[in-house]
Amino acid sequence: MTLQNLKYMIKVAETGSITEAARQLCISQPSLSNAIKEVEKEVNSMVFTRSRSGIALTNEGMEFLGYARQVVEQEDLLRERYLKAKPHRQLFSISTQHYAFVVRAFVNFVKKYSQE
Numbered sequence: 224m225t226l227q228n229l230k231y232m233i234k235v236a237e238t239g240s241i242t243e244a245a246r247q248l249c250i251s252q253p254s255l256s257n258a259i260k261e262v263e264k265e266v267n268s269m270v271f272t273r274s275r276s277g278i279a280l281t282n283e284g285m286e287f288l289g290y291a292r293q294v295v296e297q298e299d300l301l302r303e304r305y306l307k308a309k310p311h312r313q314l315f316s317i318s319t320q321h322y323a324f325v326v327r328a329f330v331n332f333v334k335k336y337s338q339e
Contacts, residue, residue, distance in 0.1 A: 224265050226298055228258050229291040232270060235259065236288050239277045 235244040235255070245252040263270050270284035280288060319325045 224262050226295065228262050229295055231255055231258050232262060233288060233291055233295060235271065235278060236280055236284075239279070241278055 231244070231248065231250075234248055235241055238244045238247065241255055241259070242252050245255040248255065259271065266287065268283045268287065269281050270287050271278045272281055317329060
């Protein structure tokens with residue numbers, strides 16, 4: 224079971240149709256059907272009931288989709304927090320002429336604030 228498969232199953236549940244979900248996800252309907260069957264086989268449970276009028280969640284499927292949504296939301300939070308964040312760097316620059324008193328002052332400054 225992959226995150227992508229969980230996202231597929233959530234989209235199918237939202238649309239109520241494998242065909243419509245496949246269209247919105249830009250994948251083929253057979254690929255989506257196979258992904259759903261693989262997950263159902265892996266969890267040893269029917270998540271959806273299929274009929275001529277569409278697809279519906281089973282009771283076990285509702286519980287499964289609740290957990291699937293939590294996993295996908297957590298993945299989104301991780302991406303937002305760690306992959307989209309700008310690295311925080313502190314910069315310190317000094318520009319001066321080369322005078323002995325400036326060098327001593329800089330060394331004293333570094334000693335004083337190096338622990339911070």
